[in-house]
Amino acid sequence: MEKLKVKVSPKYQVVIPKQIREELQLLPGQELIVYIMDGSVRFTKLRSIKDLRGIAKGMKWKDDYRDRNDRF
Numbered sequence: 001m002e003k004l005k006v007k008v009s010p011k012y013q014v015v016i017p018k019q020i021r022e023e024l025q026l027l028p029g030q031e032l033i034v035y036i037m038d039g040s041v042r043f044t045k046l047r048s049i050k051d052l053r054g055i056a057k058g059m060k061w062k063d064d065y066r067d068r069n070d071r072f
Contacts, residue, residue, distance in 0.1 A: 026045070
């Protein structure tokens, strides 16, 4: 995707370009998470618990558990 330029309004608002709204399937009134990473502002769609189901499928996490003897 090409880089798109937006302006910050006097009320510190920005308009998300139509091309990006369509690609991300954003809807009016939809909530987004905003955070700063590496000096950039990032927007992420909120995901429901149902959307997250199975996201860790295939990950090996039980092997990393500490033994009871390792605890203080």
